[in-house]
Amino acid sequence: MIEILKPEDVERARKTGALVAEILQTMKTRATVGTNLLDIDRWTKEMIEEAGAESCYVDYAPSFGEGPFGHYICTGVNDAVLHGRPHDYTLADGDLLSLDLAVLLDGIAADSAISFIVGETRPPESVALIEVTQRALEAGIAAARPGARTGDISHAIGTVLRKAGYPINAEFGGHGIGSTMHQDPHVANTGKRGRGYKLRPGLLLALEPWVMQDTARLVTDSDGWTLRSATGCRTAHSEHTVAITEDGAEILTLPKKA
Numbered sequence: 001m002i003e004i005l006k007p008e009d010v011e012r013a014r015k016t017g018a019l020v021a022e023i024l025q026t027m028k029t030r031a032t033v034g035t036n037l038l039d040i041d042r043w044t045k046e047m048i049e050e051a052g053a054e055s056c057y058v059d060y061a062p063s064f065g066e067g068p069f070g071h072y073i074c075t076g077v078n079d080a081v082l083h084g085r086p087h088d089y090t091l092a093d094g095d096l097l098s099l100d101l102a103v104l105l106d107g108i109a110a111d112s113a114i115s116f117i118v119g120e121t122r123p124p125e126s127v128a129l130i131e132v133t134q135r136a137l138e139a140g141i142a143a144a145r146p147g148a149r150t151g152d153i154s155h156a157i158g159t160v161l162r163k164a165g166y167p168i169n170a171e172f173g174g175h176g177i178g179s180t181m182h183q184d185p186h187v188a189n190t191g192k193r194g195r196g197y198k199l200r201p202g203l204l205l206a207l208e209p210w211v212m213q214d215t216a217r218l219v220t221d222s223d224g225w226t227l228r229s230a231t232g233c234r235t236a237h238s239e240h241t242v243a244i245t246e247d248g249a250e251i252l253t254l255p256k257k258a
Helices: 007-030 037-050 124-143 150-163
Strands: 074-077 080-082 096-105 108-117 174-176 183-187 204-207 210-212 218-220 227-229 235-237 240-245 248-251
Touching (some): 007 037, 007 096, 096 235, 124 204
Antiparallel strands (some): 074 096, 108 240, 240 248
16 A cells, blocks of 8 residues: 555644654663663653554564564664564663654654664764764665656665665665554665555655675564574664655654754
8 A cells, every 4th residue: 555645644643753863862771781672662662652553563463573573663783674573681881772663643654764873882884874874875865756666766866875885785775664663665675676555645655775794684583573694794774754845855754963
């Protein structure tokens, strides 16, 4: 299903996006050395419920997961890049943590992900991974405008990742979003210009470049959900929900400026 939102629905999406951004930034602040992933999940649950919103994850049970996800936020540490299921793990100095969150508020969903380094140690290869996903996301957003096609976004993202020397996995990528979390069209992190669905105002897209340092192959953790790099290398993930408008792409999940 490809859903085109009415202006009043886009306004609701702005509120959902603001909530997602607020929760992610709060969790980033709280994710310090010694923090347990299960505490991050619990704090996320509390913020979602306080806002009168609903989790898009807790009951989510797609074909690629093993039963309902059962948690409120995805927490990927180091080699865990997607669908990281929170578990009893205490964050250490230098860990690369990715947080991915989707919630439903007033009938509209928003989805965003951030990656950052915990503590004071900043391994250069981890910094580079995070920066390239952010630059790729910016390039994808810049390509998202009325009349463009999903392939234009994919090409822009893939060009940044490829120039930086990272392998690209096209199995999981961006997607449409609206009254449900995952919708068509699929937006791969590499592609050809001029191909795919033609963008139009009212379309919401969750764009999400992610990389693994030295492989394009994923393996599934024994928890049935967490996707890890096949070589154990570090990974990073950045994501925003954007609304296609007459003027281009409006980012709905930007954190408020301090």
